[in-house]
Each structure stands twice: as structure tokens, then as C-alpha cells.
Amino acid sequence: MALTLMKGSEAIAEAAIRVGCRYFFGYPITPQTEIPEYMSARMPQIGGTFLQAESEIGAINMVYGAAGTGARVLTSSSSPGVSLKQEGISYIAASEVPCVIMNVMRGGPGLGSIQAGQADYSQSTKGGGHGDYKLVVYAPSSVQESIDLMTIAFDVAEKYRTPVLIAADGMICQMMEPVELPEMIEHKIDYKKMPWAITGEHESDTHKRAIINSLYITVEELDELNERLQANYRKIEENEVRYEAYNLENAEIVVTAFGTVARICKSAIDDLKEEGINIGLLRPITLWPFPYEAVHKAATQPGVKAVLDVELNAGQMLEDVKIAVNGDQKIEFLGRYGSHMPTAEEIYDKLLQMRREF
Amino acid sequence: MKEQCIFAGFGGQGMLLIGKFLAQAGMMAGKHVSWLPSYGPEMRGGTANCSVVISDRPVASPLISMADAVIAMNLPSMLKFQSLVKPGGLLVVNSSLIDDKSNRDDCEVIYIPANKIAEEIGNPKGANVVIFGAYLAKKLNIVTAEQAIEAIREELGEKKARFLEGNIKALHKGIEYVNA
Amino acid sequence: MAVVFEKTKMLTDAPYHYCPGCNHGIAHRLVAESIEDLGLTNNVVGVAPVGCSVFAYNYFNCDMYEAPHGRAPAVATGLKRVLPESLIFTYQGDGDLASIGTNEVVHAAHRGENISVIFINNAIYGMTGGQMAPTTLVGQKTTTSPYGRDEATCGAPIKVCEMLAQIPGTYYAERVAMNTNANIMKAKKAITKAFKYQMEGRGFTIVELLSTCPTNWGLSPVESLKWLEENMIPYYPLGVYKDKGAE
Numbered sequence: 001m002a003l004t005l006m007k008g009s010e011a012i013a014e015a016a017i018r019v020g021c022r023y024f025f026g027y028p029i030t031p032q033t034e035i036p037e038y039m040s041a042r043m044p045q046i047g048g049t050f051l052q053a054e055s056e057i058g059a060i061n062m063v064y065g066a067a068g069t070g071a072r073v074l075t076s077s078s079s080p081g082v083s084l085k086q087e088g089i090s091y092i093a094a095s096e097v098p099c100v101i102m103n104v105m106r107g108g109p110g111l112g113s114i115q116a117g118q119a120d121y122s123q124s125t126k127g128g129g130h131g132d133y134k135l136v137v138y139a140p141s142s143v144q145e146s147i148d149l150m151t152i153a154f155d156v157a158e159k160y161r162t163p164v165l166i167a168a169d170g171m172i173c174q175m176m177e178p179v180e181l182p183e184m185i186e187h188k189i190d191y192k193k194m195p196w197a198i199t200g201e202h203e204s205d206t207h208k209r210a211i212i213n214s215l216y217i218t219v220e221e222l223d224e225l226n227e228r229l230q231a232n233y234r235k236i237e238e239n240e241v242r243y244e245a246y247n248l249e250n251a252e253i254v255v256t257a258f259g260t261v262a263r264i265c266k267s268a269i270d271d272l273k274e275e276g277i278n279i280g281l282l283r284p285i286t287l288w289p290f291p292y293e294a295v296h297k298a299a300t301q302p303g304v305k306a307v308l309d310v311e312l313n314a315g316q317m318l319e320d321v322k323i324a325v326n327g328d329q330k331i332e333f334l335g336r337y338g339s340h341m342p343t344a345e346e347i348y349d350k351l352l353q354m355r356r357e358f
Numbered sequence: 359m360k361e362q363c364i365f366a367g368f369g370g371q372g373m374l375l376i377g378k379f380l381a382q383a384g385m386m387a388g389k390h391v392s393w394l395p396s397y398g399p400e401m402r403g404g405t406a407n408c409s410v411v412i413s414d415r416p417v418a419s420p421l422i423s424m425a426d427a428v429i430a431m432n433l434p435s436m437l438k439f440q441s442l443v444k445p446g447g448l449l450v451v452n453s454s455l456i457d458d459k460s461n462r463d464d465c466e467v468i469y470i471p472a473n474k475i476a477e478e479i480g481n482p483k484g485a486n487v488v489i490f491g492a493y494l495a496k497k498l499n500i501v502t503a504e505q506a507i508e509a510i511r512e513e514l515g516e517k518k519a520r521f522l523e524g525n526i527k528a529l530h531k532g533i534e535y536v537n538a
Numbered sequence: 539m540a541v542v543f544e545k546t547k548m549l550t551d552a553p554y555h556y557c558p559g560c561n562h563g564i565a566h567r568l569v570a571e572s573i574e575d576l577g578l579t580n581n582v583v584g585v586a587p588v589g590c591s592v593f594a595y596n597y598f599n600c601d602m603y604e605a606p607h608g609r610a611p612a613v614a615t616g617l618k619r620v621l622p623e624s625l626i627f628t629y630q631g632d633g634d635l636a637s638i639g640t641n642e643v644v645h646a647a648h649r650g651e652n653i654s655v656i657f658i659n660n661a662i663y664g665m666t667g668g669q670m671a672p673t674t675l676v677g678q679k680t681t682t683s684p685y686g687r688d689e690a691t692c693g694a695p696i697k698v699c700e701m702l703a704q705i706p707g708t709y710y711a712e713r714v715a716m717n718t719n720a721n722i723m724k725a726k727k728a729i730t731k732a733f734k735y736q737m738e739g740r741g742f743t744i745v746e747l748l749s750t751c752p753t754n755w756g757l758s759p760v761e762s763l764k765w766l767e768e769n770m771i772p773y774y775p776l777g778v779y780k781d782k783g784a785e
Contacts, residue, residue, distance in 0.1 A: 003385060005378070005381055005382050005385055005391070005393070023616070023619060023620060025616065049619045049620075051615070051619065053612070053645075054641055054642070054644075054645035055641060057609065057612070057641070057642075058609075058612040058615075058641065058642055058645060059612075061605065061606060061609040061612035061613045061615075061616065061642070062612050062613070062615050062616035062619070063616060064603075064605070064606075064609075064612075064613050064616060065585070065603065065605075065612065065613035065614060065615060065616025065617040065618075065620075066616035066617065066619055066620045067616070068603060068616075068617065069617065069620040069621060071620050073616070087606055088606060088609070091605075091606050095604075171394065171420070171421075174394065174395055175392055175393060175394040175395075175420050176378065176381060176392070176393035176394075177391065177392050177393075177417070177420075178385045178390070178391060198583055198601045198603070198617065198621070199601060199621075200580070200581045200582055200583050200600070200601055200621055200624035200625075201580055201581075201601070202547075202579045202580045202582075202599070202600060203599060203600075209599065209600060209601050209602070210601045210602075211595045211601070211602050211603075211604070212602070212603045212604065213595055213602075213603070213604040214604065215592060215593075215604055260420075263417075263418050263419050263420065264418070264419040264421060266418035266419070267418035267419035269418075270415075270418055341421055343421065343423040344418075344419050344421075344423060345423055345424075
């Protein structure tokens, strides 16, 4: 199939449609507004629904309502808007309703900036809303990967009956890259696989009525929900970890970074390789479940003398890197706050400086 | 091969568009490409710029800290970006709107009256494509004029196909000016 | 033996958890019977709120949602967009709809969202134990207005039907009460009408039911009915506030 030069936001929206998403609920916020804009033009052409909600709160609850039928439903927002969605996300997680949520992260806290940021790592991976729940969190680092993860996100959401978050950033949405889109499919709801789905049908001998609920008022009932959720999360941790290993062979230092920041790191790594210096990169693609084992293995392989964690925040993933490394390797951190994308030269210089200190 | 290029000007001067022409041409030439715009409040009447990377290998960073080429359509753009040109790199300056000279003497600087040329060929809105031609004249080893024209045809699409001839003319005028 | 009365099959056999004298039981039955009367038992989804009727999913014998506090109209919107041919109703109290959920209900009405809202107004927060609601009357004592609602600092109670009737997307808005048999019959008619309009694709419909809360009002069930009549109805006049079908 021929490559097309596409803007990230439009590619993400088109990919969702191609994998069978016919319902989109959203609200304008920079730098993701092109996603709802694209959906508003495209959905009517294919008999889908685009609805500009009154708020992010409205949007996520519309997702809750629509996704409870088993349909493929997407919402998209950026950091401040995703904060508003947290209440609904907690309900959706507790009700075990599959859906996909895009967070095109920008600088924070507060209104922050409209440039790329990564400071929603903790919010995304440690819960975000109230209660003991997790989201499967994917962090794409290219437009093509954003497209590819859209298929995976819907499949995983349905397989585990869980909301899935795609944590991209402003740069991915705004940039253009050559991409290959998936084939268009119509998503058929398989009620045998989704007996929980809302249909409106009355209870009968062959059909049990569906109740989508997150209220479990007795100790026993709430325990049962939480134990079911936690067992599900253990399965996800076993089966769904994704990461990219880059140039790890003979690496002296292992860089950990995610999303677009990992690309900048790759530039520095490529430049150093030309000078005969081997630096590896371990890029988590799933921020949750985090690739603890892979990070530990990379950080402690023979020849590695240090880990450098690079992020566009004050060191949120660093905590997970530390847990992974478990004190078995020296870890340094190069952080910039949202908007302030580190340059390849800064990373290059930092790596050289670390080498001098071996 | 890796070409990192910044196109900068006022919003509305079409610099993001010629950046797309280059990225599209690079893709058609079988290269890896990325196109990254500046965005936000600066789009409203301020400077608008984009970074284009063309490479034989997958593009790592789409951000450019040292550029092989900078194309400056107005004075604020030249002042902001001229320092990013690598020594020995290329700076293309629109002398129709920029009276000042660049402070760089360690890279090649081309001054081209892009608006004047565009007006002379009866296509006053084509100044961006004229300056694109001037840049391309120095970079035909990366993408050919034919590939650039195919990219313009693709980007304009059927809806704007009527502008294709004018753009081709503007592109050739830009190339000719540099080669003359 | 002749059957003289049969409970609607749209209610489950679960015993209500509501307090003695509370009108939720009546309202549930009116909604359930309306669904059955219209022959929609096999094509209906309800959305329960947060509040006393949070367990409504245990009582309505159909597919049910339990929405976050105030968000039922948004959840119903999402549902309706996927199941446009189904009857979708929300069942909300005054704290849920008129306080935390005003944004959702106002915009659902503005979109002319083809859903029906059953709004139970008893002028108080029931489940949390009798706090001041946006519909609490001026001077009414609650656990968060122990000196009586002060209009100077709390404003006047919100008149939901009057407010929503102003919105172009609202097709039908009627306020009824459950204090007398005659009013209960009128309430059922209003609910049936709202559902019928929805099935005809007319747009947003709301029926407000004035209701008692003997427990939190500190009155007996009978005194409560009297209090409703003497205090609530004068401020919240019964009647049709909008009916585009009758125009």
C-alpha cells in the first residue's frame, strides 16, 4: 500500500475510524482540536456519530453511555481536559466498559502551555481518578505508531474490558509523516463475547438484562469487584507489556525515554554511534503495564555503566525506572518541563559527560 | 544523507505549504521525512515556521537544532533562525522584504527578490514557491525539480489544480535565478 | 380465577429500599407501567442517578445504567446515539439534575436530544441525609440550612421546568405531583406522553414530579403530602410548560 503524508491528529482520527470506531465525543482544546475537527467532517460520510459535547465531563459520560453497548467509541482531549474526564474514567474502569481515550499531552500544571508535555505520566499510569484501577497506557513516538496502536488499543480494551489511554503529545498530533493506514473495517458487536452489552432487550429465558454499574455497597460485593479488577490487571501485566529496544548491544549507557522525547534521544544516540560510542535506548511503549523486567535487564547487562532517564517532566517515569533497576545500576535524570523539548545536542552532551565520569 | 531545513515567514506567506511540498517530494523520492510546524498563538499574524527532515534512515528527531538550510521570508524569521544554519550550510533570504544582510559569513547566503519575481510572472501569491525554487536549485541532489512538481501537484489536489501551472512557473523562476 | 391486578413486568420483584411514605415507589411504577403500556418492554434502557434512586437498576426490569452524579443526560446521549430506536430515559433527583448536573441536562435539552428525563423534585438531598438542595424552598430548614434557606445568600430555588421550557430543543416539559390519586393519574399521562414523543423522534422531553421526603422533612407520610400541597405546589405550579405537540 502506498504511503500518504499525513498530519498526526488526522492520521489518529482516520485510524480510529478504519478500525471500526463510529462514535466520537469530544471538546475543543489545543493541541488536539484537529482530531474532533477531522471527525466532524469524516463521521457523517460513513454514517458515524460526531458529537461536540458541552464539556469534557459530558464527553466522557457520552463515551460511557455509548461504549456500554459494545460499540467502538473514542474521545480525545489534552491535559487540562483529561483532568476533567477523570471522574468518568474511574466509573468506566469500575464498570468494566471498553473504550479508547486519547490524551494529547501539553505542558502543565494548570492551564500550562499548548506545546508538547509529558507531565501526565503519573496521572495516566497511577490511576488518575479515584479508586484502585489502572488504565492500559500506550505512548506512541511516531505518527505511524499512533495509527498502529489504535488497532491494538481497541482490541486490548475489548479483550480485558478496560478503558485504554493513548498518551501522545502535541508534537505527534501536529507533525506530518508518511504513513500506511489500516484497511477499513466495520466493527460488528459479538454479543456472545460481550454478554454484558446494553441492547434494550427485555430479560427472558435466553437473555439476561444488562446492568452497567459501579456501585457495590457491601464489603463482599466491592471486594469481589476489586479482586476481579486486580486479577485482570495481573493478566494485562503478564501479556501486554510493549517496549522498543534500540542499539542495546554493547551499550555503555542505557537511555530510558518515551514518546517523542525518545526520538530526540535516538538522534543523540545515532550521532554518538557515528563516533563509535554505543548508547542504548529502552523505550516503554506501554507506560502501564511498565516494562520493569526489560528495563532491569537492559540496565544491568554486561558493559552498561549507567542509566539516563530523559523526560519532558520533573521525573515521573523516573520513579518506575528506579523500581525497575532496583538499585542495581546508577541512574541519572535529564528532565525538561512541558514545552521545553530537550535538544539532541543537550542529550548528546549529557551522555558524553556521564561517560567522562565513569 | 540527512537534510534538515527550516522554512519561516509571516503567517499567510505560505511557508508551511512549501515545507509540505518538500516533505511530499522527499517521500516520493523514497526517503524518510517529517514535517513539524510551529503552532499556537504565533500562528495569529506572527511568524509561522516549519521544520522538514529528509533522511535515508528513519527520522529520529523531527526538531531541528542545527539546520542544513534556513529559508527566511521576512526579517523576523531571518533574525530568529539565521544562527541555526550549520557552518557551510545554506541561508535563503527574501530580499524583496528584507533589506538587511545576514550576519553569517560562514555559510552560503542567497538573496532573492521572491515577491518581485512573483509579481513579474503575474503570480504575486507565488513568492513562496519562487523562494522554494531558489532553495531547490542548491538541493537537486536531494529531490529533483520533477519530484518537486509532482509533490506540488499532489498537495494541490484536484480542487486547486488550476494553480499548478503558476506554481511550476514560479518554481522554475526561482531555480533559474540562482543558476543565472 | 379472574386476575384483577397484575404488577407490571417492567418492575423486578426486588423490595424497594425507600423510606415509608416516599414517592419514589409510585414514580417507579408509573414509569414502568408507561413503558409496558406503550409496548416498549423489549426496547428500553434506563439511566439511574446518584441519590436515593441510585439503586433504580435493581427495580426497573430492563437494561440499566448507573451514571456518575448529574451525568445521566450525557450517558443517555451516548446510549441514544448508538440505539436511536430505543426508549432511553433518565431518572434523576433534584440534587443530581438541578445542582451538579445542570450542565448536562441543559445541553441535552439544547441539542434536542431525543431522550426523556424523569425528574423527582422533593426539595432536599435525601440519600446524604437532608441537606439543602437547589430546589429547597426559601425558609425551609435542612441540615445545611439549619436557620432556613436564606434567599440573600443562597438564592431562590431553581424552577427546572420553567428553565428548560425556554430551550428550543425542549419538545415537552410538564410538572406533576404525586400527592393525590388524581395527580398521580395525571403524572402517568405525562410520562406516557413524554415517552410517546420520544418514540416519534420529537426531541427532549422532561416530566418533573413533585415528591415527598417524610424522613428528611421530619414529617409523617400524611403530613408530607399536605406539606407538598401547601408549600411546594404554590412555588412550583403544576402544569404543562411546553408541549410543541399541542401547539
